[in-house]
Amino acid sequence: MPVFFFDIGGTLADALLAADDSLTLRPRPRVMAVLDSLGEAPKGILSDPGTLPPATVAAALHEAFPGRFTDDALVRWGPKGSRSPFDEAVASVQPPGSAPVACVFVGEDPQERAFAREAGMRTAAHPVFARAAMENRPVLWTRIELPEGRELSDLAVIANAAEVVPVHVASARLVLAMASTSGVTALQQAGFTTDLRGSVEDTVAFLLRDNRPLPAVEAFEAFAGAPPGSRPDVEAALRATAVFGYVADELAATSAPPVASLGPAPGGVYLAAPAGAPVEEVHLPGAKPGHTERLLPDPALLDFRTEAPPGRLAAAFGDGLPSPETIAAVRAAVTSEVLSRHVARISGIEPLVEGGPLKVRSRDASAEDNARVVEALARRFEDLGLTVRLHPFRWREHRLLNVEAEHSVPGADSTVLITAHMDSTAANGDFVDADGDPRPYDPAVDPAPGADDDGSGTAAVMAAAECLRGLLDDGREPTRNVRFVLFNAEEQGLVGSKFYARAAAAAGDRIAGVFQMDMIAGRQQGSSPVVEIHAGSLVAGPVVSASDALGERVARTVPVIDSAVTVQQLTGPADPAAGRSDHASFHERGWAAVAVSEDLFSTPDGDPGTGTRQYHTPGDTLLDQDHNPEFAATVARSVIATALTFAGL
Template structure:
């Protein structure tokens, strides 16, 4: 573990680990920087049996990348960070505690490839990772029923999604009878808390049990929003999730003199209509869909697992909210059967083929890998039922460019099955560029942008929600 709080150091020592402090724990922050540069195939591994080759290759790759990065940092004139060791898909770095995450990057690394690591002795107690009871049997019948498809088509429409996005991204007032239009949902923006309140009220209006999960990030007190329909006697819970915060850190901003200045999250607009207003809208529509199914009052149309809708905060700051959430859920001994995260599902450049990306890749190995793949497979099978024109890209393993990069990763860390579903964000292995939004993390990520396609968002949302509700027993 490259970094720990004082309490974490105590916990590590009590757990029998030798702790070698490399600096004052209060002064140091640790980061994981992913590094996707291509490496040549390793001939020495050709003779290794296939079953163990993937792990061996990953270990070798991590060591090689670490050597590159250590060399690059050593050659830098004023090194900003100290390499600590190889990590799955990248490298661990230490930097001064106050270092903004934007400043921790490697030459050639893409934005968003850096993750701030939270000191978390709880990870030492990660469950063994056995799939929840009933998990394997539940996979026998994975196709959504015609009734579930019909319910999803009725409740999750382009119009419904567009209306939710309009409210939380400043196109329309946040509240029906109010005047406030949201300027930014950035974790550091004052509107963030108002959006939390408004979304919590909407969940309450649907008759769901709403809980707000507070956590601290820098000097802000933030909230994750959770709404649950619980089923008496259920053995586990299915999560349908997205992140409610936004950022415009990639935008260009100028000061009063017309000179470039950095993004100011407290005042600059960050509408985040696609990232992740689209996923947030889909979670709200999923809750409305479940309400409609429950209201149909048919005894054969009741879920067998608890269904929970969660909107995470401060995802853009390094998955902060979901890490707190998953940690608390693990500490409470919860049984989470699967997590369906939707992050950026409305981006589609005009005229391009609709492509749904399903990310099951995990930086954590073990049973979580195949369990997450199985969730991804469920979504992949739902897509052609919803829209035969849509194409599916299933990504998994350490080659999944989204491994570790959205809130689903916080659940992988606890051994829980999780996928993130998105628009076509990443280029294909043969170099075709993604067809998703060109307004990633800019003030131009609005509902009226030409790359924001609510029909496409409805295809993605319906597929994910149909798969998730089926997994919950509907």
């Protein structure tokens, strides 16, 4: 009888760490049914507890999965950065002199699956495919096309009863998924078209977008003779080919394992990347923020929702404009001095902790200071009397944390999120080696202060929490929960917010709206102040109008804060930031969300934005000439006043 070993975090369950280091595990969708379907087959654990005592994780495991992991000899704790733990797991269940025992490792991390394969284990990228792995049936990357008259809800019914796990919804007509051969058969028998793109094995999916215009000659030749109405498909194919070719060549130059194309995607291409292929480090020429998106498997991805339709919100809270009292409170708490002080501490100008010795060199997900910044921000939230929870997840070999702080309201119908990403990068910087020759960015040694991206947004979230504390101390109380979230690893393909939103959906969170601030301090000297409000969603349905309604609320608040600021409202799939910041992880779940930024993107006429010119370089500092704390305060005040009003203050 085969033995199954499961990873925990992101595979079996989503983890929550409280301020007292207590751990809660929330089982992921379909996991309980899968475990029970395996019957009497021995089931064990192969998981890294990180800094937590194994006993703490074991207690949380047994509370979340009572009676499912009863053999302590099959529960193994420790890092999985080599094949050794997998060799040891295989050896532990192999009686001397007996026939080999088949072992299956089920884990979301592609590198861990690669190590498990080296150790002779069969692997599954999701628990849904545990039996397929046991029976040595392949799991394939699959493009699922919906025929006319069929809805995503119809696909959800079939997928949730078969060995099918979606990873991205491209449109109402196309979904990228993992599917076993039996899952593919179930889809085809239900009338869905499947386009198979190769084995999943130890790969992970990415979506890469490209801002560059298509070559006119190439496009003309491709369109010549093409049937009427096919131009969008031809354009998509051309763009996908161009992006894939560039990425494949760049990775080949670094001797990375080859990637595979999974076909056209919204604005670019889907890629399947094996363990060790650093797709996140490839930057297309002229790439705009968020050009790379890591895709996560999730059976619940087709279960769309909109928690708070705009009509109901308008009825609850009038015209949506902040009250004079809220405006006054925001003006007092959110100042250029307050924002600069927060930015200085997390970007290395001042010590991270007042009076302490440490100055932050980088908040890059690969940098040692990342965890220190997380700890300092979490402690500040705790000092404000908020309930703090840390959301751990893994990216490559790193264990990272999202930071969440909440003020809960008894009987609240939903939650308002004020968010930013706390990590940084300097991947666009120019670096040289000891001989003066150009070399790639190295997050282990190179500075990445990220004062604007997204130190400015992080500072605004901290100021928002301080503002709420003042309002609460004055006796005011919101009618909705207010949650402050700082995402990690945004620069690695929106990874942190992807994990966070996936877990929130699995937990049944009711999210009324998300207000993301991503780069709000950049304003070139002499330029007119312009704020961009990005509500555009690549996800169809009620989320579109709900997000537009949030954007409209921010747009109406801006002139109340500063009438000299020009507002650019960007909506629809043509929004250049659609899918490109952490708000997109919430659009993907059907939740209303907006991202507010400086003037980042060029206009339709081609005029360049007037935001920072130090995007992703070591020059993105508080002292940079493009860093404007006064402008950041205007943007932050506009967003915070809108969000607090939206929460009922």
